Amino acid sequence: MTQIRHISTSTIRLTNHNDQLNHRIESIKLTPWDLRYLEIDYVQKGILFNKPAEEEHSNGLVQHLKASLSLALNVFYPLAGRLAVTENEDKTTTCISIDCNGAGSHFVHAAGDGVKVAEVLNPIYIPDHVVCNLFPLNAVRCYEGVSKPLLAVQVTELVDGIFIGCSINHVAADGTSFWHFLNTWSEIARTGTDSDIISQPRPVFGRHEFYDGLIDLPIRLPFPCNEIMSKQHMAAPPSDSSQRAVFHFSKEKVAELKAKANAEMGTNNISSLQSLMAHIWRATTRGRRFHPNQEVSYLIAAGLRQRLKQMLPKEYFGNAVLGVTVRSTAGELMQHGLGWAASQINKAIASLTAEQVSKYLENWVKAPTFPSVLWDPKSVVVLTGSSPRFNVYGNDFGWGRPVAVRSRASNNMNGKFTVFPGAEEGSIDFEACLLPETLQAMLDDAEFMESVIT
Known part of the structure; x- marks a missing residue:
């Protein structure tokens, strides 16, 4: 070892x-x-x-x-x-x-x-x-x-x-x-x-x-x-059967997925990240071989600094994130294609208003909750956190740029995807935590891997 x-x-x-x-x-x-x-x-x-x-x-x-x-x-x-x-x-x-x-x-x-x-x-x-x-x-x-x-x-x-x-x-x-x-x-x-x-x-x-x-x-x-x-009911770390992997998407592949998603829906509103998340959502659902009637939810960590009535400055030090859940059935997700999935993500994030955020705060103060995990894996199939906009590769301590970013498996569970900027400009990496059979199914999925750089 x-x-x-x-x-x-x-x-x-x-x-x-x-x-x-x-x-x-x-x-x-x-x-x-x-x-x-x-x-x-x-x-x-x-x-x-x-x-x-x-x-x-x-x-x-x-x-x-x-x-x-x-x-x-x-x-x-x-x-x-x-x-x-x-x-x-x-x-x-x-x-x-x-x-x-x-x-x-x-x-x-x-x-x-x-x-x-x-x-x-x-x-x-x-x-x-x-x-x-x-x-x-x-x-x-x-x-x-x-x-x-x-x-x-x-x-x-x-x-x-x-x-x-x-x-x-x-x-x-x-x-x-x-x-x-x-x-x-x-x-x-x-x-x-x-x-x-x-x-x-x-x-x-x-x-x-x-x-x-x-x-x-x-x-x-x-x-x-x-x-x-004194609570001891915290969630366990990922089980020994979970594995983590990195899927790398080049600038060109990101642009292709974005163009495809927008073309399918006749719009220009779908972002690169939303297109990538839709691509991953669909591939994960295929890899898990769900029944068509199975609900497949996607929980996305949305930044709130610009969503409060009194907007927070970018330099605000603390937490300002809230999860947005996108829901579908496995059958719908497979039937409608990439553009539809990306548009559902786009609509859900856009619908998060300052009023909703304020209401969440008011309700939390009345009845505080402290989840020991970031989401319920029984009701949410995929979760994405972090951002490709973070300045990861600008962290030069005096001997050159980093060659990679990695996180520890803490707070990860089956279905967690952490997004980072890739090492090459415009590229994006997704760090995945999944069961081995799901990872293997995704690696064998030609539609998914066509966009992944290995």
Whole structure:
């Protein structure tokens, strides 16, 4: 079995000379978008690099990454904090916030003895026996951020490369915020500039100005905190029978699918991503050989920064995502073709109005729910999260662009697809978690694989 050997673990704290530290928010009041993630795992994504020049590949590189991370935490200081729990006197209500106390983030230096870049870059199947060990804080639930760091980084030296794996508490950040942080850290590391003069936009941590008049902050959960903190009914990680794979779609293939979907429906409104999701939805349904009357739902994580009545800035740091469900039967999906499936996705996302989002927030405050999984696999066939618009391949730490992005299998279940930009401009990758028989059926599916680059 491949060994990932931990060399050291350090606590990285903010530097003290940054004037902005005098103006930081001491406590961040969390919204329903944040709090509902308390029971799931951390967000775990990482990027793979070829080996730096020999003179750079040393303990000096690790020390440089530590120092630049400390500077990045000056900007993203809540990630150096912890979750804070406050109960009223009779312990009937609970408030949970981020205490920006500067307790620090964790930095793990590791070595992958015998692991090469090519092994992680397997053209189809992801070697989880390797990849899952390239991340810190594995199997840690977000509510544990009361005592565990909200951010942990693992830098693993491979035979011919480096993997930087980040684990961020999902209560603190969604995918947009995750990559905003990583883009900032990589710029500081690459340029050697201080955190005061980076080109990346400053994150916005405040909540009240955006939710004022909609919901009251802080939210008072109508039960004691131990009802969340002591639960042991969390979902298990993907079973041993699940496998993960990456499907790569070139810029040209993406354009072909988009053109086909729009032509079939006589429109120009269907996006590239919606066309790809329809292609995957149909292929997954074929691969599972459902009865024509079987409902096949698709849950899509939709960004909300531009969908609230008071729109959130792109730099808003926190969570702003809501699932949109598209429903069909297997028979309908197969009968109507790619364009119809893509148009159903398009209509569902377009129908998510600011009024609906506001209503969700109001209802959640009245009756909070904390799912231990992101969706119900009995009623949802496919789920897609993340975005091809994230700046993944711009994360140059000083030794070149990444060659790949990978996530850990946390929060994945049969039917989960994570979308990333591809390494080539305009290309898109889908990281799939499926049963082996479904994956094999998709690999044998000529209609699906015609668009996949292997």
